[in-house]
Amino acid sequence: MLPLDAVAAPLPLPVRDGVGPSCVALPADGPWPTMLDFLVQRFPAIARETWVERIAARDVVDEHGEPVTLARRxxxxxxxxxxxxxxSEPRLPEDEVVLHRDAHLVVVDKPPYMPVTPSGPYLQQSLLVRLKRRLGIDELVPLHRIDRATAGLVLFSVSPATRGRYQALFPDRxxxxxxEAIVHWPPGTNLPASYRSRLAxxxxxxxxxxxxxxxxxETHLQVLEVRGAHARLRLSPVSGRKHQLRVHCNALGVPIVDDAIYPTLLPYGPDDFAKPMQLLARSLAFVDPLTGVARSFTSARSLGGWPDQQP
Incomplete structure (x- = not known):
């Protein structure tokens, strides 16, 4: 399945209830007599009857907008x-907060457990779809991602005409x-000001x-506070690799509190909303490429607290 949120060209199906169409490419060769046969084999979790219903409703089309039929070769x-x-989708305990909106950008404070884009068991409850429905902006596209378990700031592009200017801020650093993160803090821990490694x-x-x-x-690190067996850190990623902060903290011997992946990948199961991972995307700052004005945004959220709070 190919992601479509960043595609600027008109799509053959419109956004519906905040959800844009998904796309699948048909391989160059294969044993399928019909397109329906391909879809059933390509997506085994979706019943054949479901595809039949979607096709009957004209909700499956090709790249030219031509409907797929049950018998189409x-x-x-x-x-x-x-x-x-x-x-059905899992219910999430918190809503997003829109901190800023203008003709080009939307800045959102995301709660933990909410994915930025549809994934896994989340579609209508994803941040992107919720915002499209709430704000009525079908062209909305996230300019970057943070993990579902991470809370904090996410920046969205409103206008396709200026999207590229803002997207370039990320690869251009x-x-x-x-x-901010609350981490486990073994006795005698000392952290470098910067940590670099190769991630794969x-x-x-x-x-x-x-x-x-x-x-x-590369990640810059600063210790803000130490309380017994835990510490609060400021983390500044120079690069933007998948799970970079989580991997770097774990590699330095200070894994993030309530991280369900590092150092140990916990078995898949329902989210424990009482124990969110203690990682927060606190702030974003940049020079606006359209106006040259310095801009900054700060999350109003705070980390849930110290696991062993002292009076």
Whole structure:
């Protein structure tokens, strides 16, 4: 399935109830007599009857807008568009807070557990879909991502005409990002002011690991407070690799409190809303590429507290 939120060209299906169409590309060759046969095999979690209903409702079309029918023959190298749907979604305990909105940008304070874009069991409860419905902006696109378990600031683009200017702030390292974390703090711990390593995908798709080689990830660290077996850190990522802050903290021997992936990947199960991971995307600062004016935004959220709070 291909992500569509960053595609600027008109799509053959409109945004519906905040959800844009998903896309799947048909392979160059295969054994499928019809497009329906391909869809059933490509998405085994979706019943054949569900695809039949979607096709009957004209909710599956090709890249030219032509409806897929039950008998339509398989055509290689074609793209099909369809609406993803979930029978039910987990309920989330908190809502997002819109901190800023103008003609070009929306800045949102995200609670933990809410994914930025649709993924896994979350569609209508994803931040992007919630905002499209709430603000009525079908063209809304996230300019960056933070993990579902991470709380804090996410920046969205409103206008396709200016989107590229703001997107360039991230690869150009012109967007200053600061995070806060509460971490485990073994006796005698000392942290460097900066940590660099090479990150790569792990054998398990959920994880990232450090590997030998030229560093491709860098994090600046500052200890803000120490209380017994825990500390509060300011983390400033220079790069933006998957799970970078979580991996770097773990590598330094100070894993983030209530991280369900590092150092140990916990079994999949319902979220424990009483124990969110203690990582917060605290602030974003940049020079606006359209006006040249310095801008900054700060999360109004705070981390949930110290695991062993002292009176």
């Amino acid at each position: 398989y055509q290689p190298r074609l793209r099909l568009y369809y609406y993803r749907a979930l029978e 012109a967007m200053r990002k600061e995070y 995908p792990d054998a398990h798709f959920m994880r990232t690991r450090e590997v030998p080689g030229e560093p491709n990830a």
